[in-house]
Amino acid sequence: MSSEFSSATPIAATAAAAIASFLAGMDVLIVNVALPTIAADLGGDMAVQQWVVDGYTLLFAALLLLAGSLSDRFGAKRVFLIGAALFGAASLFCTFAWSMGALVFGRCALGVASALILPASMALINEANPNPRRRAWALALWGAGGASASAVGPLLGGLLTPIHWSFVFAINVPFCLLILSLAPRIAASPRRPIRFDWIGQTLALIGLSVLVAGIIEIGSIGLAAPATLVLLEVGVAALVLFVISQSRVAAPMMPLGLFRIRGMQVALQIGFIMIFNWYGMVFICTMFLQNELHMGAFAAGLVFVPSAFVTIAGNLLGGRIITAHGARFSITLGLSIMIVGFLFEFLTPAPIPVWVIAAGLSIVGFGAAITTPAAAGVVLRSVDPAQAGIASAMFNTFRQVGGAIGVAVFGVIATFLPSLTAALRSVFLASALLLAYVLVFELTRWRER
Template identity: 80%
Template sequence: MDPMAYGRSAADRHGRRDARHPAAFATAAASIASFLVGMDVLIVNVALPTIARDLGGDMAVQQWVVDGYSLLFAALLLLCGNLADCWGAKRVFIAGATLFAAASLFSSFAWSMAVLVAGRCLLGVASALILPASMSLINEANPNPRRRAWALALWGAGGASASAVGPLLGGLLTPVHWSLVFAINVPFCLLVLLLTLRVAPSPRRPKPFDWTGQTLALTGFVLFIAGVIEIGSLGVNSPLAWGLTAGGAFTLAAFVRSQTRARAPMMPLGLFRVRGMQVALMIGFVMIFNWYGMVFISTMFLQNDRGMGTLAAGLVFVPSAFVTVFGNIVGGRIITALGSRFSITLGLAIMIAGFLFEFLYPAPIPVWVIATGLSVVGFGAAITTPAAAGVVLASVDAAQAGIASAMFNTFRQVGGAAGVAVFGVVATFLPTLTLALRAVFLASAALLALILAFELLCWRGR
């Protein structure tokens, strides 16, 4: 055997192993960050009554502790997606993780509700920096479609499991002290930063900044999402809520018009003509609309109708966390074996089956039915989400990965805010939470069936 050939072979193997390491670090950092961003949406809910006893504040102020995070998160995603493309995903990701750690410490030492709301808004800004950059990091580190599918499955597992782990951690930490629900973020952020140091630098793609578009987009999203939130808080007869929503819709329409005239638009409208983007954006919106609405109404049902405590209610969501992580792993295998289109179709069908199972079960609805339904829906979502994210990244070139990821996640966050508000309004009009829960199950199944039909129609014959 030629010793030089052996040397070259060993060197090649060593080089391939070295090449895998940055991808592994990027995937791990992005997945942990996805978990953090998702967990911080829900972990504070359980602690709110205790926080209010210490710091004061009525129900509206408590709601803004939650919604201040979601509002800034959703409103800034498009800007941060552009920043990830212009400045480099790694730089923006590091900035977001650093701000997340600082804002978490600031929130944990809050001395008033106003300060806490400010801290939550800073956390929303940090999350907006992190999320599109995390998808771009995965895209850059995993150019091979099969490995990218696995990486996105792990990234999806981080975000999906957080929705169940968040309430549970909140229930465990709050009895010690409510500040721990924020302080717990810091060691996770430090781990993310350490992992990111081993990630290869991201390319910078400087381009003119669309100040008009960004101003209109930020203003429009803030007004619209605030209006949706206030409809859920103040009711459908609130002039303020509808005024905010109408103002936001008008401003967003002006933003879309500005994008047709801008020399370097911050949200290229041509992406909406890409078939894969159309499907992924619709899926992202409806899935999170249904999931957040279901979690919100289910939590109310378990605590108010079933008389369960906050920790016990949080435990109902734990099985779905494990099933969701398993689903993301299985989903990665399905994507690599059968493709994203098959995975999306299968995942949507499973979610529809889960919602129908809960809807058709005779009253009274047992707790195990809710836990089982959450797990089935979570399993379907775990298969669908990384496949949809993969479609987004495959539909655009590398230079637009950040803004495409931001568009996908913007639709998801707006869907989540709308789901809580809409289903919350439905609950106020129905006589019992049991009926509200059934309405959520039926409406969710119907919406997903429409998306499934839309997806099959879009890809028929392709």
């Protein structure tokens, strides 16, 4: 192996991981702006549109822990490349979807692919960058990919939807090909002989899917409907059984001992609440801009342009802040900025101007961009290197579960409140309060090692 090839390997692994992080984050939100157009073409009410989003996030969330175990057992590189290939194939399927049911199926396949690539991408960064300073910078790039995608996704959706809504899925294919082209320059990953927790995986998949289905059906058929109650009860029961099983099986997919680590407690709460807020906010924002303000898809996408640039800058700056001041300072700063952004939007009198939404998204995105790589770094530093894959999967599972539940919860709120303006204001207030809770927990109960 030449020295040039060897020196390029960490760069290739970091670049591939950052692109994958961008893809996984973008595909959650790029579809939001296109939903009204897709519904007009293929049909579907609010509940069906929620499933186009949550079909992706649910499978993404429910399979992340299994994917983390697969990454540890078969090697992060192999799992990562299989996920990238599946992502490209599923994107092509969605591009040519002929019905809403087919589109939801394709979105579920995309969720499976994202579950494979995301924990493996973090493991690749960990393997390729053993130096802590270099790893912090690589994680900042990885975080920049995911966080900027959250802002770029709606923008690209707005740009591509007027051409045809299918392009919001077709655009994934070149990115997948780029990842696969980097494969020869990524070093082989170690394999670890671990067992799979099939009982836990089955219970988690059933519990999360049925619970979110129940939440969505609250807005569709009502909380008191027998079908809604059955879904909620079965979902909760399955999740309770999942937690019980994790204390009894020989090889748990979610080792409960990791929850006793304060750094993991902070990171998991941050991951869940940040994405709960962000996905819910973007879902309601795009509905508000198009259905209440009657903006076109392109104009609605432009509202997210400032936050896209601010988020990218925040992630790149976040790596320097972590290196100079540590993860605790970065997390405190990022959460505080996000709270200010949500309160700024909430306290603005109705009707909420478009520029306020754009400014608030930018402030929140900047804070999230500083917080995300710091929280990811806390996960990797808090556990034994042998558990990096499963710990990364837990972190990303909590993020995606938060996103799926955020879309479901705020979608239900939108169906019961008198207007989307009221729904948006409720999102802003709830988000500020939840982040304030995490900030207090982080300041009072965790000290960086």
